[in-house]
Amino acid sequence: MEKKSLKGYLYLLPALIIILVFTIYPLIKAVLMSFYEGYSIINGSFDAIGLGNYKELFSDKVFRKALTNTSIYVVFVVPCSILLSLLIAVLLNSKIRCKGMFQTLFFLPYVTSVIAIGIVWSWIFNSNYGLLNYVLSWFGIEAVPWLNSPDYALMALIIFSIWKSMAFDILIFLAGLQTISPDLYNAARVDATPKWRVFLKITVPGISPMIAYAFIMGMINAFKVYNEVFSLFKSSAGPANSAITVVYYIYDKFYNSADYGVASAAAVVLFVIILALTMIQRAVSDKKTA
Amino acid sequence: MEIRIENLTKAYGDFRAVDGMNLTICDGELVGLLGPSGCGKSTTLFMLAGLTEPTDGKIFFGDKDVTKIPPEEREIGLVFQNYALYPHMTVEENIMFPLINRKVNKKEAKERAYEMAKLVHLEGLMDRKPKALSGGQQQRVAIARALVKKPKVLLLDEPLSNLDAKLRIETREEIRRIQQEVGITTIFVTHDQEEAMSISDKIAVMDKGVVQQYEVPQSMYLEPENLFVAQFLGMPEINTFSAVVKDGAIYCGQVKLREISGLSDGTYTAGIRPESFEVREDGFAVEAAHVRMTGRDLLIYFTLDKEPLRVLAHSDLQIEKGGAFKLGVRQNQIMLFDADGSMIGKY
Amino acid sequence: MNEKKIKSSLGTILKYVVLIVGALFTLLPFVWMISSSLKSATEIVRVPPSLFPEEIQVVNYAKAWAAAPFGRYLINTVIITVFTTIGVLITTVLSAFAFSRLNFPGKKLVFSLFLATLMIPGEMLIITNFITITKLKWIDTYQAMIVPWLSNVFYIYLLTQFFMQVPETLYLAAKVDKCSDFKYMIKIMVPMNKSPITTIAILNIIGSWNSFLWPLLVTNSDEMRVLSNGLIRFQTEAGSSYELIMAASCILVMPIIIIYLFLRKYVIEGVAQSGIKG
Numbered sequence: 001m002e003k004k005s006l007k008g009y010l011y012l013l014p015a016l017i018i019i020l021v022f023t024i025y026p027l028i029k030a031v032l033m034s035f036y037e038g039y040s041i042i043n044g045s046f047d048a049i050g051l052g053n054y055k056e057l058f059s060d061k062v063f064r065k066a067l068t069n070t071s072i073y074v075v076f077v078v079p080c081s082i083l084l085s086l087l088i089a090v091l092l093n094s095k096i097r098c099k100g101m102f103q104t105l106f107f108l109p110y111v112t113s114v115i116a117i118g119i120v121w122s123w124i125f126n127s128n129y130g131l132l133n134y135v136l137s138w139f140g141i142e143a144v145p146w147l148n149s150p151d152y153a154l155m156a157l158i159i160f161s162i163w164k165s166m167a168f169d170i171l172i173f174l175a176g177l178q179t180i181s182p183d184l185y186n187a188a189r190v191d192a193t194p195k196w197r198v199f200l201k202i203t204v205p206g207i208s209p210m211i212a213y214a215f216i217m218g219m220i221n222a223f224k225v226y227n228e229v230f231s232l233f234k235s236s237a238g239p240a241n242s243a244i245t246v247v248y249y250i251y252d253k254f255y256n257s258a259d260y261g262v263a264s265a266a267a268v269v270l271f272v273i274i275l276a277l278t279m280i281q282r283a284v285s286d287k288k289t290a
Numbered sequence: 291m292e293i294r295i296e297n298l299t300k301a302y303g304d305f306r307a308v309d310g311m312n313l314t315i316c317d318g319e320l321v322g323l324l325g326p327s328g329c330g331k332s333t334t335l336f337m338l339a340g341l342t343e344p345t346d347g348k349i350f351f352g353d354k355d356v357t358k359i360p361p362e363e364r365e366i367g368l369v370f371q372n373y374a375l376y377p378h379m380t381v382e383e384n385i386m387f388p389l390i391n392r393k394v395n396k397k398e399a400k401e402r403a404y405e406m407a408k409l410v411h412l413e414g415l416m417d418r419k420p421k422a423l424s425g426g427q428q429q430r431v432a433i434a435r436a437l438v439k440k441p442k443v444l445l446l447d448e449p450l451s452n453l454d455a456k457l458r459i460e461t462r463e464e465i466r467r468i469q470q471e472v473g474i475t476t477i478f479v480t481h482d483q484e485e486a487m488s489i490s491d492k493i494a495v496m497d498k499g500v501v502q503q504y505e506v507p508q509s510m511y512l513e514p515e516n517l518f519v520a521q522f523l524g525m526p527e528i529n530t531f532s533a534v535v536k537d538g539a540i541y542c543g544q545v546k547l548r549e550i551s552g553l554s555d556g557t558y559t560a561g562i563r564p565e566s567f568e569v570r571e572d573g574f575a576v577e578a579a580h581v582r583m584t585g586r587d588l589l590i591y592f593t594l595d596k597e598p599l600r601v602l603a604h605s606d607l608q609i610e611k612g613g614a615f616k617l618g619v620r621q622n623q624i625m626l627f628d629a630d631g632s633m634i635g636k637y
Numbered sequence: 638m639n640e641k642k643i644k645s646s647l648g649t650i651l652k653y654v655v656l657i658v659g660a661l662f663t664l665l666p667f668v669w670m671i672s673s674s675l676k677s678a679t680e681i682v683r684v685p686p687s688l689f690p691e692e693i694q695v696v697n698y699a700k701a702w703a704a705a706p707f708g709r710y711l712i713n714t715v716i717i718t719v720f721t722t723i724g725v726l727i728t729t730v731l732s733a734f735a736f737s738r739l740n741f742p743g744k745k746l747v748f749s750l751f752l753a754t755l756m757i758p759g760e761m762l763i764i765t766n767f768i769t770i771t772k773l774k775w776i777d778t779y780q781a782m783i784v785p786w787l788s789n790v791f792y793i794y795l796l797t798q799f800f801m802q803v804p805e806t807l808y809l810a811a812k813v814d815k816c817s818d819f820k821y822m823i824k825i826m827v828p829m830n831k832s833p834i835t836t837i838a839i840l841n842i843i844g845s846w847n848s849f850l851w852p853l854l855v856t857n858s859d860e861m862r863v864l865s866n867g868l869i870r871f872q873t874e875a876g877s878s879y880e881l882i883m884a885a886s887c888i889l890v891m892p893i894i895i896i897y898l899f900l901r902k903y904v905i906e907g908v909a910q911s912g913i914k915g
Contacts, residue, residue, distance in 0.1 A: 007818070008741030015728040016747075018788035023754045026765030033764070041768050088659050091652050104901050105660050108667065111897045111904060113847040115865040116886040119872055120670040123879050129682045131669060163662070168908065175909035224760055227849050234873055247760045254764045255854060267761035278756045341809050362815035374806035378828040388814035439814075 027271075033264035041260060053265035062241055063266060066249045069154060070222050073245075077161045078218035082211060084162070085169035090203065092170070093177040103174065110167035118231025121160045122147060125232070147233060150242035157243045160228055165221065169214045176210035177203070209285055216281035220274050226251065246270050291352050291442040291475050292317050293338070298347035300333050300499075307333040309499035311347070315492075320469050320476045322486035325496035326522070331479045332447060334496070338477065339368050339445050351442060364443075367436030367474075371448040373428045375420040381407070381431050382416040388439045406434040410468060426457045426464075433468060444469070446478035450485055462489050483523050487511070495519050517631035520561050526589060531597045533560035533626065540624060540637060543595025545574050547619060550637050558634070559627040564589065564602035566623035573618035578609050592617075670890070674698070674883035681880045694880065701884040704875065706859060710867035711888070717782045717852070717863060718845040724787040725841050726834065732793045734822045737800035738808060748797075751790050763854060770855050781855040782863070786845065792837045795910055799833045800826055836907035839900050846893050864889045 009016070033039055034054070038047035057063050092102055109117065124131045125146035133143045146156040180202065188198045204211075226247040229237055237244035237252070244252075246266065254263035293315040300308040308330040315321050323331040336342040338349060340361035348357045356364050375384050385406055389399035407413050410430040420428055429449060436444060449465060450458045466489040469476045480486050486493050487507040494504045495518075502522075503515045514520035520528050533540050533547070536555045540547045547560075565587075576592040588603045601617060609615055624637045673681060674697055676690040701707065735741070736748055766785055775781040803826060811821045827834065849865040856862055862870070868885050875882050897904055 004740045004742050006741055008735040008739035008744065011731040011735035011739065012747065015732040015751075015788040015793060018728065018785070019751065019754060019790070021769070022766055022785040023757060023762060026762040026769070027757055029765040029768075030761055041771075084659070088656065091656050094652065096652065096656070102656055102660060103905070104898070106663055107901070107905060107908075108663060108894070108897070110908065111843050111893055112667075113849075113865055113889050113893070115847070115849050115868055116889040117666055117670075119868065119882060119886050120666045120673075122872075123673060123883065124666065124669060126879075129684060129686065129879070131665075131686060134684065134686055163666070166663070171905060171908055172911075220758075224758060226760065230849070230869065231872075235869060250760065250764070251850065254767070260764060260768075263764050267764060270758055271761050274758050275756055339809075339813060341812070361809075361813045366813065368810065368813045370806040370810060372804060372806055374804060374810035376807065376825055376829070378825075378831075387811075387816075391815040391820070435810075435814075 030264045030267050030271075033260055034268045036261055039261050053261040057262050057265045057269070060262070062244060063246075063249055065241060066244045066246045069242075069244060070225075070246055072154060073158060073161065073225065074219050074222045076158045077165060077222065078215060080162050081165040081169050081218060082214055085166045085173055085214070086211070088166075089170050089173035089177060090199070092174055103171075106170045107167050109164050110171070114164065114227035115231045117164075118160065118228050121156075121163075122232045122234070125156050148239055150238070150240045153233070153238035153242040157225075157228060157232060157238075160232060161225065164228070165218060168217070172210050172214060173207055176207035180206035212284045213281065216277050216284075220277050223247070223270055223273060292350075293443065293475060293477070294348075294350040295334075295338075296348045296350070298334070298337060298349065299345045300330070300337060300342060301345045306499050308337070308344075311499070311501055313494055313501055313504060315475060315477065317475055318473050319491040320466065320478070320489060322490035322493045323477060323479045323496060324483060324486040324493050324522075325481065327481060329496040330499040331481075331496050333499075335445055335447055335477065335479045338443070339366055340364050365439075365441045367433075367439065367441035367444045369429075369432045369436050369444070369446040369449055371451060373420075373432040373452075375428060375431055375435075377420055380417050380419055381412060381423070384420070384431055385434045385438050388435060392439060402438055403434075406438045409437070409471065410434045410464075424457075425453045426461050429453065429461055430464070433465070437468075437472060437474070442475065444472075444474045444476040446476065448479055448481070450480070450482070458485070465489065483525070487523075495522060497522070513633070513636075514625070515633055517559060517561065517627045517633075520625060520627075520633070524563055526564050526600060526602065528561045528563050528625075529599045530559055530561050531599070533558050533624075535626075540626070542597055545595050548624060548637055553626070553634070553637075559631070561625040561627065562599070562619055562623060564600045566620050567601040567603075567617045568620055569601075569603055569607060569615055570618045571616055573616040575614060575616050578611055578613045578615065581609060581611055667890075670883050670886055673880060674887050676880050678878065678880060682877070697880050697884040698888070701871075701875075701881040701888070704881060705867055705871045705885070707864070707867060707885065707888060709860060710862055710864045713779075713861060714846060714864045716779060717848075718842055720779070720783050721786045721845045722838055722841045724783065725789055725792065726838060728788045729792045729796055729837060730822065730827060730834070732788075733796035733800050734818075734826060736793070736797045737803075738822075738826075739818065751793060754790050755794075760850075763851065766851075767854050776855055777857050777861050779861075782848075782852050785851070786848075789837075789841065791911065792841070795907070796830070796833055796837060799830050803829060832903070833907075835900070836903040836910075839896065839903050840907050842896065843893055843904070 035049050035051070036046035037050055037052040040046070088106065092099060092106075096102070127133060127143050127145045127148060130146070132146070136144065144152055146152045184202050184206075185198065188202060193201075223246050225245045229243050229245055229248050232238075233243060237248050247270070250263050250266045250270070253259045253266065293313075295311055295313040298308055298311040299306065311330075311334065323334060325331045333342060337344050340356070340359060344357060348355055350356065351364065361368075376387065379387065382400070382403055385403040386399045389402060390396070394402070404413075404416070407416060410433055412427065412430055412434060415423065415427060420431065423431065429452075446465070450461055453461055462485055465478075490507055492504060493507055493510055495502045495510070497518050503510055503519045505513075510519065511523050514523065517530070521530065531542060533542055534557055535541075535550070535553050538551055539549045540560065542560070574594070576594060578590045578592055580591040582589040582591075583605065586605060588605050588607055588609070590601050590603060590609065592599055592601065603609075622636050626634045626637060628634055672689055675693045675695065676687075676697075677692065677694050680687065680691060732751075736744065770776060770781045770785075775784075807825060808821060811825060816824070847865065848863070849869075852863045853866050853869075856866065868889050871885050872882055
């Protein structure tokens, strides 16, 4: 309708500048830095361009550990969170009292500072005075060194993460359930469909886009886990790096070791993985809506 | 304010929404732009408002060429189909909005808003939000907002289409009253012929981006210039069939309808309005295929030598499906059109 | 019939049991945090632990407050949260208005570019951004913690969707009424979209308040630290005085929980949008 003019850019300018300087430029720069060998941030000089940083990265046991940890984390956290959340969301969506109160409550972990609540969890996991070990002692289980032993550190992180990620999953499942037309349920009732069939044939297909979304987001978030580690293990990556994650690795490499090249290479690997996951998510959701 | 449209054209690529339109609207007239959807009537209105830029042609308000003038400087009032009231503002704030933008001081703006409210009978509703009003009331707020800045021209886009049937009749009378009271040159767009005919001084019937005819409503109905106008106006629609003129008479198939003179032999398109038939003893015999009772009238379907036709008869006529009766055509009520669809005459 | 009734009421009971167990699991860390923060130094290390403190020790909060400059941290956190949120609202409204109402060359391209940045994990940008901030000599300043966060593509996307739902005729009507684009944005678009704008404000407040890694990177001195950084530091310093650590955690968590409880509708709607539009 209206004539084109450059006025639109005047409105966009503030956001555009911030995005260019703090998103687009650092993205390009990080990719470049990952290929610079012997890079100096003081004068921007480097010795050579090549795959040296990547070679170093993939031969680094700590980085491989970070990838392995992320995989284990994904395998446990994502399905557990989704299944538990699905159960609670379906119950919340049925006729119950105090629905609003329950919903408010279940979403609480999402808005809470991971740092603060992670510290609380570290207190719960405390091997001598922690609540968890006390509860386990009722069942005759001896004190577990959750945070001090490489064998249990990752498991502690996983328990904390399930607790944390359920909030988001419940919320989007509930939102998804509310988009399913009540007519479908009424029709099923008229046809005397058994409840489990209603669940499998109406509910699950109805929110399958949300499940797919939760799955991919869970995986993406798994690669970004950082604050949880920091707060659980008192600013370390767990005993003997046993709970190290990809982002923690990046932070440690550039901030503590000033190894910008390898840190950038790790950042690029992170970017590629997340990009691939996002593409899959887009493809899945496009297929659903088409 | 007289409005003159000269050779106005709007093209979207190859498609010409409005094609070389010419029209003159006299000062103080209420004109309806009537046509089926996609005929270019709304595009014309938006070009008059200055919201759509014409591809070609000129628009004059009085002697002034306004073609290149932006909407806010055209001195027009515009009422949208969905009224476009600002939902977060009260009625008063909505009506005052155009004045505040024109830097009228608050006190005067308020006075003028209340004047307008009185004109459109909205006193007492000034503190309400649009959501709390009925459709008819919202419509009147929109009109008040359009008129408050004392425009020279009032433009209304399908002003009644969002109202229910009863309110529509009430509101259109209201529009007519307000327009008469203010004496403003007004153009409104509609696809409803009854609406257009009942309140307009003149109607412009449009099709395919071209004005088909521009006339006062009654003449337009009685003397359509072409087949499109004849078919578009009138409910139920006019009967059309191909008629043959030979030996000084008009025939439908083998049935002789009327003796005439001064028309060369050949095939024409004939149009007879359903109400132009009359039941009479010396007419041609037909058989009722269906009978539809509409209340005031009976609509009877029949065939005249294989030509399916309809007649509108008074509802006291006693006839059932399959019943036989005799029909004639009232004097001067057979319209004949040539191959291009132009009216040749009435016989 | 009777059997059916029993079955269905058993089902109802089971439903509530599952929900309540879930709710307890969710609430547990919060309850434990508050309870622990009110225990005495001896009670906190007692085995078996008590669920509620024998004697409520509000003094723990004063002790924690005095043990580290939490007042300063709090002021810093508030400053950063307030300025970031105001800034984000300004850039978001302006951009959403440009994308939804204005016509400019390359609009589609720029919009796609904006959306594409959603796929970039913010965590990979910290390296270069840290270098940029160092070069600007912004280390240990408020602007280092505020400026990089003054634009958020997800919020722009969200608000653009809402702005697009405002009927075009309102814009045309305003134009006929001699209303400029900027005035239309301020007087019509913003008040009409109070609810999504509030959502964005609250989501941003939560995000800023809880931010951790970036403030940690760009600050060195104690005076510039925000609450979350201060808390982590305090965790190491306070050793096993868990009652004080829990009190400090409460100080960080409570303001957001209170905001959330009052405005939960906006928070929940905002996050649900991200899932449904995905």
